[in-house]
Amino acid sequence: MWGTWWVWDARLTSVLVLFFLYLGYIALVNAFDEPGRGAKAGSVLALVGVVNLPIIKFSVDWWNTLHQPASVMRLGGPRIDPSMLVPLLVMAVGFLLLFLTLLLLGMRTSLNDRKSLALRLNNMPAPRRGAERERPVPAQSPAR
Amino acid sequence: MTGDLGNYLAMGGYAAFVWPAYGVAFAVLGGYAWYSWRRYRASSEALEKLQREFRPRR
Numbered sequence: 028m029w030g031t032w033w034v035w036d037a038r039l040t041s042v043l044v045l046f047f048l049y050l051g052y053i054a055l056v057n058a059f060d061e062p063g064r065g066a067k068a069g070s071v072l073a074l075v076g077v078v079n080l081p082i083i084k085f086s087v088d089w090w091n092t093l094h095q096p097a098s099v100m101r102l103g104g105p106r107i108d109p110s111m112l113v114p115l116l117v118m119a120v121g122f123l124l125l126f127l128t129l130l131l132l133g134m135r136t137s138l139n140d141r142k143s144l145a146l147r148l149n150n151m152p153a154p155r156r157g158a159e160r161e162r163p164v165p166a167q168s169p170a171r
Numbered sequence: 172m173t174g175d176l177g178n179y180l181a182m183g184g185y186a187a188f189v190w191p192a193y194g195v196a197f198a199v200l201g202g203y204a205w206y207s208w209r210r211y212r213a214s215s216e217a218l219e220k221l222q223r224e225f226r227p228r229r
C-alpha cells in the first residue's frame with residue numbers, strides 16, 4: 028500500500044503524460060474534415076509519443092521516488108511472490124488478447140465503412156449538365 | 172460472515188474496493204466489446220446491402 032491517491036512520482040507522472048498524449052491523439056485525429064489528413068497528423072504524433080514508452084519503463088530505475096524499482100522484467104528474474112506474479116501474468120495475457128480482438132474487430136468495421144463509402148461514391152448519379160454519361164461501373168467487390 | 176468463503180469475500184476488509192473494481196472493469200470492457208460487435212454487424216449489413224444494390228451488370 029502506498030497510502031496516497033496521488034504524488035508526483037516518476038512512474039505516475041510519466042503515465043499521466045502518456046494519458047495526455049493519448050487524449051491529444053484522439054483530438055488531433057478527429058480535428059480534420061478530411062479523415063486522411065487527421066490520420067497522417069495522428070500517426071506523426073504517435074511516433075513522437077513512442078519516446079515516452081522507454082521513459083515509463085525505466086522511470087522507476089532512473090528516479091528514486093515512491094514507486095518500487097523494476098520487479099517483473101529485471102535481470103535475475105521476477106522478485107514478486109508467485110501468489111501475485113501468476114495472477115498478474117494471467118490477467119496481462121487476458122487483457123492483451125481482449126485488446127487484439129477488439130483491435131481486429133475495429134479494423135474490420137473500418138474496412139467495411141470504407142468499402143461502403145467507395146461503393147456509394149462510385150455509384151453517384153451522373154451530373155445533370157452535358158451529355159448523359161454512362162453509369163459508372165462499380166468496383167468488383169472482393170470475394171468474401 | 173464466517174467460514175472460508177466469507178473470509179475470501181471479505182478480502183481482508185477491502186471488499187468494498189475489490190469487488191466494485193471487478194464490476195466496473197467487467198461493465199466497461201463488456202460494454203465496449205458489445206458495442207464494437209454491434210458496430211461491426213451494422214457495418215457488414217450496410218456493406219452487403221450496398222453490394223446487392225450496385226451489383227455489376229454482366
